[in-house]
Structures are given as C-alpha cells and as structure tokens.
Amino acid sequence: MHYDITTEDTATVLHLSERLVDSDRAAFETVLTRALSGKPREVVVDFAGLQYMDSAGLGLLLTLRERAQAQGTSVRLRNPEGAVRDMLQLSRFDTLFRIEAGAKAASR
Amino acid sequence: MPRPPRGLVVDDNQLNRDLLEGYLRALGYETVTATDGDEAWAILERDGGDIDVVLLDRRMPRMDGMEVLARIKASPDLQGLPVVMQTAADSQQEIIDGIRAGVFYYLTKPFQPEILMSVTAAAVADHARYRRLKQGVDRQAAALRHLDSGRFRFRTLAEAGDMAVALAATMPDPRRQVIGLSELMTNAVEHGNLGITYAEKSELLARKALEAEVAARLDDPAYRDRMVEVLFENRPDRIVLTITDEGEGFDWRRFLEMDAQRVFDAHGRGIALARSISFDTVEYRGRGNEVVATVVKDEDLPDRPATTVVELPASDAAGFRMSAPDHRRLASVQQDLRDTREDLESYRARLTEDLEAARRMQQDLLPDMAVLHSLEARHGLRFASHFETSSELGGDLFGVHPIDDSSFGLWTLDFSGHGISAALNTFRLHSLLPGVADHRHDPGGYLAAWNRRLSGLLATAQYATALYGVVDTAAHVFRYAAAAAPAPLLADPATGTVIAGDGTGLPLGVDGGGGAYDTRDMPFRPGQVLLLYSDALLECQPEDGPPLGRDGVAALLRDAVRAQGHDVTLDAVLGPFLSRVARPFSDDLTALLCVRHPQP
Structure with a gap:
C-alpha cells in the first residue's frame, strides 16, 4: 500500500495506491490516525491508484468507517476500478458507504 | 565394583510410578521417584550427579515434563543426563516437540516391558560415556598436577577431547575447566583448521551431518595437514594456555558473551561458556586463530557467586582482557539468559500444547x-x-x-x-x-x-x-x-x-x-x-x-x-x-x- 493525504475544502482525501491487503494492517493504523486527525467533516478515500484489495482490505475500510463515525466524520469512497470495484460490489459496500465513480481528474 | 545405575522416575500417577520402578529394578537399577516436576527438579539439583537416567512423564501438575526437560538441558551439570520421555501413544506432535527440545528416547503408554528396558539401557550406556570423561579427569588429576610446561599438537576432535581431559587435570578445578578446554580445542579444529563457519555448523547440526563433514574435511588435502598447537605454562600465580590453529581466524568478538540472538541456536555457546565458568581470562589474538586462556591460582578466591554484578572494565582494540571478578558478572548474565530461555521454552511448550488442543477442537466442529x-x-x-x-x-x-x-x-x-x-x-x-x-x-x-x-x-x-x-x-x-x-x-x-x-x-x-x-x-x-x-x-x-x-x-x-x-x-x-x-x-x-x- 502507498498512500497520500490531501485536503479538498472541508474534506480530507486519502489516496490509496498499489494493493490494500492483510500485510498493510499495521501501516493502515497510522494512515487512519493521520486521516482522521483534526476531525474533518468528511474523509474521502480515493482508490484511483489502487489495483487490488483482498478481504482483509475490506476489514480495514470497516475500521475506518467505525472510527470516523465515532468522531462524527462521514466517509465517502471514490474511483474504485477493476478488482477493487468488484470486491466492493461483492460485499455490497454500497449499503455502508457512499461510493462514487469518475471525477478522477478533479480529485487530483 | 561399580555401583548399579540409578533411575529417577517422575510421574504423578502412583500406578505408573510403581510399574516403572518395577521394570528398572528388574534391570538391576536403583530407583528414586518424584510425583511432579517441582519435586523432580529439587532431586536433580541436589543429587543429579548420581542419577543415570530420568524417566519423565510429560503431563504433570505444577511443573510439567517439558519444563523439567528445559531446565535439565539448560544446566551445564545435567545437560548430558539422558531423559526418557513418556507420552501418550497417539501424540505425534508431542514427540516431535520433545525431540526438538533434546529428548532422543521415548516411551509410549501403555508401556511395553521389552521396549522400556531396551530404551532405558541404551540411554544409560550413552550417558556412561559422558561420565567417563569426567571420571578420566578425576583420575589424571594426581599424575599431571606437577606438569610445569609443555607443548602439544593434535589434529582430530577425538584428540581434542583427550587433550582437554589431560590438561584439565593440571588445573585447580578440573571438572569445571575440562568444559572450557574442550570447547576451545573443539573450536580450534572445527572453526579453525577445518574452516567450518558458524552458519555451516548450524546447518550441519540441523542435518545431523556435522560428524560426517568433520571426518570428510580431516581427510581433505586442503585441511588434513593442519594441526592445533597447545602451549601450557604453569606460572607461580596462574596457568596460561595458548591454543593456536592454522585456520583463517574468525570474528571472535561476537562470541565472547552469549547474546539473545543465539540462545535458540544449536551451538555457539562454547566460548562464552569457557569464559564464564572455566577460566579467569579468555583472550583472542590477531585474526582469531590464537586464544590464550588463564586460570588464576588463588586458593582464597571464593566459589564464584552467580548473582554479584560488577562493572565491566573498558576493552581495548588489541584484545579483550577480563579480570577474575568479571566472572561474576558473566555468570550472572549467563544465568539470566538461562532463566529467560527456560521461561521462553516452557511458555512455548505450553502454547504449542494449547494450540494443538484447540486445533483438535476445531476439527471437531x-x-x-x-x-x-x-x-x-x-x-x-x-x-x-x-x-x-x-x-x-x-x-x-x-x-x-x-x-x-x-x-x-x-x-x-x-x-x-x-x-x-x-x-x-x-x-x-x-x-x-x-x-x-x-x-x-x-x-x-x-x-x-x-x-x-x-x-x-x-x-x-x-x-x-x-x-x-x-x-x-x-x-x-x-x-x-x-x-x-x-x-x-x-x-x-x-x-x-x-x-x-x-x-x-x-x-x-x-x-x-x-x-x-x-x-x-x-x-x-x-x-x-x-x-x-x-x-x-x-x-x-x-x-x-x-x-x-x-x-x-x-x-x-x-x-x-x-x-x-x-x-x-x-x-x-x-x-x-x-x-x-x-x-x-x-x-x-x-x-x-x-x-x-x-x-x-
């Protein structure tokens, strides 16, 4: 997993790239803390550079969601492609998160 | 006439104890019994030197068999003592764990008399060889005490063992010094003349191929003419031994003390052991193919207490010289490591058992x-x-x-x-x-x-x-x-x-x-x-x-x-x-x- 954190208006944007898998568990903890610090109104997770996510990656997103909810931050997912989009669809994560496609250019 | 072999039977079950005692008596052995690991360890600490074989039950209350085993293997005085582990017939994993922990003799329950007796007799015979080394030391003590100076050369591991026994006999505390002498001389052959690296030895031990490799290299034209030379000097205040091999030397600084990375290795304790229990100073020279060990002849020096901690003097670049009191610190460090290792090993053993039990429960689902x-x-x-x-x-x-x-x-x-x-x-x-x-x-x-x-x-x-x-x-x-x-x-x-x-x-x-x-x-x-x-x-x-x-x-x-x-x-x-x-x-x-x- 590689990541980058930027700001868009009142939202913190977490750009994930490469792969989100079980071995990223520890690193993701740090990412979470950074993305949620300062209690932004919204955290946007941008999957534009992410090629692959396994079942452990879903668990990490659930952790993000719970932590965010606890401090009143909403979570939006955007730009899932290919295998990542399939994974989110298989797990019906659209019932848990707002998921947006497109807007790739605008987000960078 | 030699005394009959003595077996320690450790089992929390009265019936098993009686049964095992009966078999050992049939072999002509004397028997001692303990009902759990605590009691067994107390007996071993006190009388371990008089015991020839331990029949150890694995599962017991208080201290279990694996922990007793870990303590035996960590004790310099007892680690050669053969242990026959008793285990349930169907627990393959327990046997594998035990072999890893150093048990090479096994009995499965229910006991079969012929197997029990042949296994126990084999264990006792193996142990007798180890005991003979120490007895050899005791016998030679009188004859060689007056050796003043000497120069010896040897080539093989067997000769190294003989030389260690002979030279230990000249020293103030031969039973203690024979260990360090044997370690340093073995190193001179294996790591010095034969060029077996630390990593190679680990790998050879793991494959049980060390002996064969040593034999092969002793025959190899590249190594077979190399000799180890030992210079012995009996000075008024100390005995000084200089052991020189014809090898390439090694990075000896790493091995002067035990470190945590090596406590689980199958070897690599020899130099630290020699330094902490056998000699007053151990000093490597040059590239590491020459080692000088000394024993101070000070009759007033009390038996080295294991718990005193003293400051370590600064080392210099040319050598690493230690004075007598450093023994105490080293002995203390060594003891701490042994304790830590015991704790870790018994924890690991318990965890392995628990996991195995959980795995069986999961299969049942x-x-x-x-x-x-x-x-x-x-x-x-x-x-x-x-x-x-x-x-x-x-x-x-x-x-x-x-x-x-x-x-x-x-x-x-x-x-x-x-x-x-x-x-x-x-x-x-x-x-x-x-x-x-x-x-x-x-x-x-x-x-x-x-x-x-x-x-x-x-x-x-x-x-x-x-x-x-x-x-x-x-x-x-x-x-x-x-x-x-x-x-x-x-x-x-x-x-x-x-x-x-x-x-x-x-x-x-x-x-x-x-x-x-x-x-x-x-x-x-x-x-x-x-x-x-x-x-x-x-x-x-x-x-x-x-x-x-x-x-x-x-x-x-x-x-x-x-x-x-x-x-x-x-x-x-x-x-x-x-x-x-x-x-x-x-x-x-x-x-x-x-x-x-x-x-x-």
Missing part, C-alpha cells in the same frame, strides 16, 4: 462422517471436502445438516483474518447454530439470523463471508444466499460447462446486523457437480503466476470435469492449484464438492 454418509445415502450424492488452515488454527468452517427427505442444507463460512482471533470466532459461530435452526429451509433468512447474532459478538474489522444453501433434490435446484462469498460453481459433465452463481451480499457481522440477504437459485440436476470454496482459492498466489481469480477457479473445475466426468474428485479439481502454491497458505482454504449421482 467440522461435519461428522456419519452425518455426511447418511446424507449421501438419503439423497443419492457424494461429498468431498478440503480444509487446510494457514497456521495451527483457522478462521474457516463448513457444515451440512439434514432438513427433510428431499433437501438438506450446506454452508461455508470464512472469518476475516486467520490465526487465533479468527479461530475463536469459529467457535462462537458454532455455538450459534442451534439458535438459527428454524431458518434452515430459508437461505436468506438463515444468513440474516447469523448476521443479527454475529453483529453483537464481533469486533470492528472482524466480519465473516458466508454462503448458505439448500440442495433440493426433488425440485433439482440449489437455493442459496450469500454474504460476500465466492460465487458457487456448478459444472455439468454432460456438456463440460461451468456456470457461476452470485456471491454478492453484505458480509456478516457489520452494520449493526440489520442487513437482508436475497435468496437466489441455480439448477442442480442429477449428475451435476456443485463446488463451494473460500477465497483463499481466489487469492493465494501460486509460485509461478498471479492468483487464480474467479475465471481461474472455474477453469480448474471445468478441466477436472472434462477429464473425469461425474466421477470427478476434489483432488483432481484442486491438484493443479495445490501443487503450485507454497505452504503454509496465506489464508485458510476450504473447498466443498457435492456431486449428484446421475439418474439411472
């Missing part, structure tokens, strides 16, 4: 063969399953249960993660099964019921993917609901085609448990083949390519069905995958195959 056979007979089909965990414990589970004359339920479930936390969840889930039995005919309702119950039990980021389905052999249909599970696959041997169902659904245990699950169906006719599996099959990466993915799994099934028709085996389906993936897997793998008999 899987469907009973009798239930599978009765469903097979009742519904005219056959099952095959593969269940392989990534570590001792897994987070996968599957099950089947009867419903009525024309239908039964089957399910697979995969908790996120693997290892202990995932395994605990499988136990939790299993305890929920009776509570959802009302929904067993209704897949969507069944998963919703699981979901409600699991939501309260699972921590964040823990969830389960699952598939629950009902096989209806009257309507020829498989009705199922899924929670983010891999899609069920259905193969038709008549056409050689595979179709995939739909595994979409919210994972179990998230979002407060309010999720609903659609019931879907796919045809499942006589002669057809249904495959359910966990995502390890999709996600585990073969050594020679990318993960299979959905299309890859479907291809596995299709190829096997085309080759074998409705006689297809699960081995044939998984074989091409299993042969390409390194063990252990990165996740738990479950696969469940259900094949309906073709209609007559």
Whole structure:
C-alpha cells in the first residue's frame, strides 16, 4: 500500500495506491490516525491508484468507517476500478458507504 | 565394583510410578521417584550427579515434563543426563516437540516391558560415556598436577577431547575447566583448521551431518595437514594456555558473551561458556586463530557467586582482557539468559500444547462422517471436502445438516483474518447454530439470523463471508444466499460447462446486523457437480503466476470435469492449484464438492 493525504475544502482525501491487503494492517493504523486527525467533516478515500484489495482490505475500510463515525466524520469512497470495484460490489459496500465513480481528474 | 545405575522416575500417577520402578529394578537399577516436576527438579539439583537416567512423564501438575526437560538441558551439570520421555501413544506432535527440545528416547503408554528396558539401557550406556570423561579427569588429576610446561599438537576432535581431559587435570578445578578446554580445542579444529563457519555448523547440526563433514574435511588435502598447537605454562600465580590453529581466524568478538540472538541456536555457546565458568581470562589474538586462556591460582578466591554484578572494565582494540571478578558478572548474565530461555521454552511448550488442543477442537466442529454418509445415502450424492488452515488454527468452517427427505442444507463460512482471533470466532459461530435452526429451509433468512447474532459478538474489522444453501433434490435446484462469498460453481459433465452463481451480499457481522440477504437459485440436476470454496482459492498466489481469480477457479473445475466426468474428485479439481502454491497458505482454504449421482 502507498498512500497520500490531501485536503479538498472541508474534506480530507486519502489516496490509496498499489494493493490494500492483510500485510498493510499495521501501516493502515497510522494512515487512519493521520486521516482522521483534526476531525474533518468528511474523509474521502480515493482508490484511483489502487489495483487490488483482498478481504482483509475490506476489514480495514470497516475500521475506518467505525472510527470516523465515532468522531462524527462521514466517509465517502471514490474511483474504485477493476478488482477493487468488484470486491466492493461483492460485499455490497454500497449499503455502508457512499461510493462514487469518475471525477478522477478533479480529485487530483 | 561399580555401583548399579540409578533411575529417577517422575510421574504423578502412583500406578505408573510403581510399574516403572518395577521394570528398572528388574534391570538391576536403583530407583528414586518424584510425583511432579517441582519435586523432580529439587532431586536433580541436589543429587543429579548420581542419577543415570530420568524417566519423565510429560503431563504433570505444577511443573510439567517439558519444563523439567528445559531446565535439565539448560544446566551445564545435567545437560548430558539422558531423559526418557513418556507420552501418550497417539501424540505425534508431542514427540516431535520433545525431540526438538533434546529428548532422543521415548516411551509410549501403555508401556511395553521389552521396549522400556531396551530404551532405558541404551540411554544409560550413552550417558556412561559422558561420565567417563569426567571420571578420566578425576583420575589424571594426581599424575599431571606437577606438569610445569609443555607443548602439544593434535589434529582430530577425538584428540581434542583427550587433550582437554589431560590438561584439565593440571588445573585447580578440573571438572569445571575440562568444559572450557574442550570447547576451545573443539573450536580450534572445527572453526579453525577445518574452516567450518558458524552458519555451516548450524546447518550441519540441523542435518545431523556435522560428524560426517568433520571426518570428510580431516581427510581433505586442503585441511588434513593442519594441526592445533597447545602451549601450557604453569606460572607461580596462574596457568596460561595458548591454543593456536592454522585456520583463517574468525570474528571472535561476537562470541565472547552469549547474546539473545543465539540462545535458540544449536551451538555457539562454547566460548562464552569457557569464559564464564572455566577460566579467569579468555583472550583472542590477531585474526582469531590464537586464544590464550588463564586460570588464576588463588586458593582464597571464593566459589564464584552467580548473582554479584560488577562493572565491566573498558576493552581495548588489541584484545579483550577480563579480570577474575568479571566472572561474576558473566555468570550472572549467563544465568539470566538461562532463566529467560527456560521461561521462553516452557511458555512455548505450553502454547504449542494449547494450540494443538484447540486445533483438535476445531476439527471437531467440522461435519461428522456419519452425518455426511447418511446424507449421501438419503439423497443419492457424494461429498468431498478440503480444509487446510494457514497456521495451527483457522478462521474457516463448513457444515451440512439434514432438513427433510428431499433437501438438506450446506454452508461455508470464512472469518476475516486467520490465526487465533479468527479461530475463536469459529467457535462462537458454532455455538450459534442451534439458535438459527428454524431458518434452515430459508437461505436468506438463515444468513440474516447469523448476521443479527454475529453483529453483537464481533469486533470492528472482524466480519465473516458466508454462503448458505439448500440442495433440493426433488425440485433439482440449489437455493442459496450469500454474504460476500465466492460465487458457487456448478459444472455439468454432460456438456463440460461451468456456470457461476452470485456471491454478492453484505458480509456478516457489520452494520449493526440489520442487513437482508436475497435468496437466489441455480439448477442442480442429477449428475451435476456443485463446488463451494473460500477465497483463499481466489487469492493465494501460486509460485509461478498471479492468483487464480474467479475465471481461474472455474477453469480448474471445468478441466477436472472434462477429464473425469461425474466421477470427478476434489483432488483432481484442486491438484493443479495445490501443487503450485507454497505452504503454509496465506489464508485458510476450504473447498466443498457435492456431486449428484446421475439418474439411472
């Protein structure tokens, strides 16, 4: 997993790239803390550079969601492609998160 | 006339103690008994030198057999003492653990007298050799005490042993110094003249090939003319030994003290041991092919207490000289390491036992063969399953249960993660099964019921993917609901085609448990083949390519069905995958195959 954190208006944007898998568990903890610090109104997770996510990656997103909810931050997912989009669809994560496609250019 | 051998029998069971004592007496041995590990250790600490063999029960209250064993192996005085471990006949893993911990003699219960006696006699004979070395030292003491100076040369390990015994006899405390002499002289042959590196020795020991390698190198023209030279000087205040080999030297600084990275190695303690218990100073010179050891002749020096800590003097670049009091610090460090190692080893032993017990319990959660056979007979089909965990414990589970004359339920479930936390969840889930039995005919309702119950039990980021389905052999249909599970696959041997169902659904245990699950169906006719599996099959990466993915799994099934028709085996389906993936897997793998008999 590689990541980058930027700001868009009142939202913190977490750009994930490469792969989100079980071995990223520890690193993701740090990412979470950074993305949620300062209690932004919204955290946007941008999957534009992410090629692959396994079942452990879903668990990490659930952790993000719970932590965010606890401090009143909403979570939006955007730009899932290919295998990542399939994974989110298989797990019906659209019932848990707002998921947006497109807007790739605008987000960078 | 030598005294008869003496055996220590350690067992918490009175009957076993009496039995073992009886056998040992029949061998002509004297016996001592202990009822648990604490008592055994007290006897060994006090009288260990008079005991020739320990018959040790593995499972005992208070201190168990593995811990007694760890202490014996960590004690310089006792580590040569042979231990015969008694264990239940069916516990292969216990025997493997024991061998790793240094037990080379085993007895299984119930005892067979001939085996018990032959094993015990072999153990005692081996130990007698070790004892002879010490007795050799004792006998030579008088003859060589007056040696003033000398120069000796030797080549082989056997000669090194003889030389160590002979020279130890000249020293103030031969039984103590023979250990260090033997270590330094062995090093001079193995690591010096024969050029065996530390890593090579580890590897050779692991393969039990050290002896053969040493013999081969002693014959090798590159090494066979190399000699070790020992200079002995008896000075008024001290004895000085200089051992020089003809090797390339080594980075000796690392080995002067034990370090935590090496406590679990099979060797590498010799120099630190020599330094802490045998000599007053040990000094390597130059590139490390010459070592000078001294023993101070100070009759007033009290026996080195193991607990006193004194400051270590600064070392200089040319050598590393230590004075007598440093023994105390080294002995203390050594003792601490030994204690730590004991604690770690006994902890590891307990953990291994616990994990093994948990693994057996987990296997018990899987469907009973009798239930599978009765469903097979009742519904005219056959099952095959593969269940392989990534570590001792897994987070996968599957099950089947009867419903009525024309239908039964089957399910697979995969908790996120693997290892202990995932395994605990499988136990939790299993305890929920009776509570959802009302929904067993209704897949969507069944998963919703699981979901409600699991939501309260699972921590964040823990969830389960699952598939629950009902096989209806009257309507020829498989009705199922899924929670983010891999899609069920259905193969038709008549056409050689595979179709995939739909595994979409919210994972179990998230979002407060309010999720609903659609019931879907796919045809499942006589002669057809249904495959359910966990995502390890999709996600585990073969050594020679990318993960299979959905299309890859479907291809596995299709190829096997085309080759074998409705006689297809699960081995044939998984074989091409299993042969390409390194063990252990990165996740738990479950696969469940259900094949309906073709209609007559």
